[in-house]
Amino acid sequence: MDAFKAVFWSFFGVRKKAEYDKDAKQLTPQAVIAAGLVSAAVFVLVLFGIVKLVTR
Amino acid sequence: MSAATHAQDHGHHDDHAHHPTGLKRWLFTTNHKDIGTLYLWFSLTMFFMGGVMALLLRAELFQPGLQLINPEFFNSLTTVHGLVMVFGAIMPAWVGFANWLIPMQIGAADMAFPRMNNWSFWLVVPAAILLVASFFVPGGAAASGWTLYPPLIIQQGISIDMTILAVHILGASSIMGSINIITTILNLRAPGMTLMKMPLFVWTWLITAYLLIAVMPVLAGAVTMLLTDRHFGTSFFNAAGGGDPTMFMHIFWFFGHPEVYIMILPAFGVVSAIIPAFARKPLFGYASMVYATASIAILSFIVWGHHMFTVGMPAAGNLFFMYATMLIAVPTGVKIFNWIATMWQGSMTFETPMLFSIGFICLFTIGGFSGLVLAITPVDITLHNTYYVVAHFHYVLVSGALFTLFAGAYFWIPKFTGKMYNESLGKLHFWLSVIGFNIAFFPQHFLGLAGMPRRIPDYALQFAEWNMWSTIGAFIFGFSQLLFLYNMIECIRSNRKAADNPWEGADTLEWTHLPSPAPYHSFETAPVVK
Numbered sequence: 137m138d139a140f141k142a143v144f145w146s147f148f149g150v151r152k153k154a155e156y157d158k159d160a161k162q163l164t165p166q167a168v169i170a171a172g173l174v175s176a177a178v179f180v181l182v183l184f185g186i187v188k189l190v191t192r
Numbered sequence: 193m194s195a196a197t198h199a200q201d202h203g204h205h206d207d208h209a210h211h212p213t214g215l216k217r218w219l220f221t222t223n224h225k226d227i228g229t230l231y232l233w234f235s236l237t238m239f240f241m242g243g244v245m246a247l248l249l250r251a252e253l254f255q256p257g258l259q260l261i262n263p264e265f266f267n268s269l270t271t272v273h274g275l276v277m278v279f280g281a282i283m284p285a286w287v288g289f290a291n292w293l294i295p296m297q298i299g300a301a302d303m304a305f306p307r308m309n310n311w312s313f314w315l316v317v318p319a320a321i322l323l324v325a326s327f328f329v330p331g332g333a334a335a336s337g338w339t340l341y342p343p344l345i346i347q348q349g350i351s352i353d354m355t356i357l358a359v360h361i362l363g364a365s366s367i368m369g370s371i372n373i374i375t376t377i378l379n380l381r382a383p384g385m386t387l388m389k390m391p392l393f394v395w396t397w398l399i400t401a402y403l404l405i406a407v408m409p410v411l412a413g414a415v416t417m418l419l420t421d422r423h424f425g426t427s428f429f430n431a432a433g434g435g436d437p438t439m440f441m442h443i444f445w446f447f448g449h450p451e452v453y454i455m456i457l458p459a460f461g462v463v464s465a466i467i468p469a470f471a472r473k474p475l476f477g478y479a480s481m482v483y484a485t486a487s488i489a490i491l492s493f494i495v496w497g498h499h500m501f502t503v504g505m506p507a508a509g510n511l512f513f514m515y516a517t518m519l520i521a522v523p524t525g526v527k528i529f530n531w532i533a534t535m536w537q538g539s540m541t542f543e544t545p546m547l548f549s550i551g552f553i554c555l556f557t558i559g560g561f562s563g564l565v566l567a568i569t570p571v572d573i574t575l576h577n578t579y580y581v582v583a584h585f586h587y588v589l590v591s592g593a594l595f596t597l598f599a600g601a602y603f604w605i606p607k608f609t610g611k612m613y614n615e616s617l618g619k620l621h622f623w624l625s626v627i628g629f630n631i632a633f634f635p636q637h638f639l640g641l642a643g644m645p646r647r648i649p650d651y652a653l654q655f656a657e658w659n660m661w662s663t664i665g666a667f668i669f670g671f672s673q674l675l676f677l678y679n680m681i682e683c684i685r686s687n688r689k690a691a692d693n694p695w696e697g698a699d700t701l702e703w704t705h706l707p708s709p710a711p712y713h714s715f716e717t718a719p720v721v722k
């Protein structure tokens with residue numbers, strides 16, 4: 137879950153220092169990469185959903 | 193494991209070796225600094241060749257009508273100028289910096305695969321020769337634009353095959369280079385150099401290398417299909433045979449958009465090294481920068497359709513690519529804010545590397561904004577294939593990638609050579625470049641908005657005024673680059689000794705742990721990073 141949070145903030149591009157320090161301690165690269173790929177897929181699907189909605 | 197042994201063997205080997213001198217030194221070198229130097233000189237050479245082509249183009253466009261060159265040659269020049277600048281100048285220059293800096297910045301003795309490193313470099317030379325030689329074969333060099341779209345590309349002569357072969361070779365070289373860089377970064381870091389302590393240049397190159405491995409094979413596949421369409425009777429892109437030319441565009445841009453980030457991410461790394469050094473403050477939001485770079489890399493795979501808004505994708509497709517493209521600008525914008533926040537209340541000085549970095553921030557932002565304008569589908573439908581697009585990508589590539597390359601060259605030349613460049617000449621180079629660049633490219637926004645198509649040798653009379661200015665600017669810009677060449681050569685030959693760390697604020701390993709010039713073999717025993 138924390139990995140997803142980190143990825144979400146990275147899409148935006150900002151992260152609090154304290155939160156980052158927590159990430160750096162707790163997260164493994166594997167978790168972040170997995171969360172990143174899943175989030176990218178979710179991102180695509182959400183966008184696609186919005187597109188479907190407005191072109192209806 | 194095998195990487196580590198390899199590197200050890202190598203270090204051991206060279207301890208005894210009295211390395212060859214003269215031509216042989218360069219031909220057989222496995223030293224990351226030598227190979228970095230080769231890449232940098234190679235790319236500077238290609239930069240000047242591509243520059244001559246650009247000035248020929250601009251000279252023809254100085255006035256309406258055809259004066260200097262015939263239209264076929266004009267088309268060849270646009271094509272090869274683009275290919276030479278992208279694949280011959282900017283990409284190899286970044287690989288050159290990677291070779292020099294990555295081992296020093298992570299405290300490694302050399303790259304992980306030194307022999308493959310040599311091969312990566314020497315492959316790009318024949319590719320460049322193929323590209324340039326293609327001007328002299330019957331039919332002239334490729335005239336399709338650097339995007340190599342069929343069906344035009346199917347019709348031309350042997351020069352297309354030479355171009356395709358060159359692209360294949362360059363792709364192989366890039367992939368080998370990337371494998372080398374990734375392995376080096378992941379396996380050869382000094383004790384204590386955790387991933388999140390790496391300088392941003394190392395991070396941005398790590399991510400760039402993954403992008404290269406992901407997309408160079410895609411480009412290779414695309415040009416291979418062109419080759420078989422040309423010679424072996426396939427119809428991948430031929431509608432008459434059941435194929436589809438727009439499929440080429442999809443494949444090409446699936447490579448092409450990540451490719452533009454391949455050219456700009458290392459630039460982000462360089463700016464992230466230079467701004468803190470001259471603001472004498474640590475980089476604002478280091479972790480955010482790493483995360484944002486990774487996000488940009490992932491998202492760069494889902495926006496390629498913004499190059500194809502006019503080919504008739506369904507509305508849903510156009511909308512998807514429009515939204516995705518606009519969203520990818522968010523992490524990019526955040527980076528700009530981070531650099532500005534780094535400068536905020538810093539004690540800044542404005543030596544040449546800093547000037548080029550600040551020039552980068554200002555002008556790259558303009559390019560980002562014109563990108564956003566083009567990302568709006570209905571707007572792009574009128575602006576696509578106009579000079580507005582040309583203005584956009586020169587703002588991101590020249591004042592983006594090229595300016596940062598200059599910034600990096602001025603910043604690290606004291607470490608590379610142990611000598612100091614001429615500061616006032618550097619500043620002159622900067623100001624002439626900025627002024628010439630803006631005179632050359634800002635009016636192209638107006639030309640594009642007024643409807644002037646790109647890639648044409650002649651144009652309607654109402655475009656004459658701004659084209660004249662654009663050509664004047666281009667010549668100012670082009671000739672001021674000779675100052676850079678002169679400054680570098682003069683620096684190398686001079687005896688102005690540079691201090692081990694001439695920049696007060698620079699704090700990466702190459703400045704703090706190594707003398708200037710950096711010794712031929714550095715960090716044979718790894719430093720311990722706290």
Ligand code: HEM
Nearest residue numbers: 452456498499521560563564566567576577581585588589
């Ligand atoms: C804010 C980020 C960016 C956005 C929103 C953006 C958007 C676009 C769009 C929509 C086009 C297509 C225009 C057309 O052909 O009608 C385009 C073209 C182009 N962009 Fe960007 N761009 C961005 C950043 C960059 C960067 C960073 C680079 C390179 C370092 C770049 C290089 C190019 C190139 C080379 C082309 C033209 C390709 C061609 O047709 O020959 N762009 N951009």
Ligand SMILES: [Cu+2]
Nearest residue numbers: 449496498499
């Ligand atoms: Cu793009």
